[in-house]
Amino acid sequence: MPTATIAGVDVAVNEEGFLEQPEQWTEAVAVELAKAEGIDPLTPEHWKVVAFMRKEYFEKGTGPTVRALGKTSGVSVKELYQLFPKGPAKVAAKIAGIPKPRGCI
């Protein structure tokens, strides 16, 4: 398992750069992961989505799909794509330090 040093923390990452252990995540790590995705700075709206992703992951064992995010996070699908143009569920999951959601919808 490859490791990377992000914001001074040694974290385990997979080949796509997703954190292998969500417990290793910190807010400083999120800031660095977001920069790598071209999102700088993280606005309060970004944080709202990131926090929601983590909450869902720890409750349900998987991050939500874009549709589920749009329905339950309080941020619409349209806004989600403005916040995360390269794919809301995927990029927000990466920044939130959780595995990539595997839904088809």
Added chain:
Amino acid sequence: MADSITKVSIVISKGSLEGIYPGLIMANGARAEGIEANLFFTFFGLDAIHRDRIDHVKVATVGNPGLHMATVVGGLPGMSAMATKMMEKKMSALDIPPIREFVEMIGDTGAGMFACKASVDMFGFSKDDFVDQVEGIITVGEFYEIAGGGQIIFT
């Protein structure tokens, strides 16, 4: 990643439930991966964006060997409606939205949606017949312009 796909244009040409969903799922999935996506609706595929028809798309129960049902049974009155109801139930359980909601959502993802001019003229439709997400009625030449630099998928 080398050779990753950055843009797709998907043509939806069929008006059955099983003809429409794959293209919608591929377009939505492309956007979810950060891939630019356009949808081009042609022939009976126009039903997927037609205001009055969008909620009445059915599974084909005749000439559809995948259903493993005798053609004569598939042709009985109400079979298509029943098969459609069953499939919609299954999809809903998997959190796959109805076509109208799916089209709205795909519009919100920033995907482009267009109707084919030749088909629109043939069926006697106009822009007002389509849901708001449809950006325009375009010719095949305009479609190729919009699709430029990406992959084209015909369904």
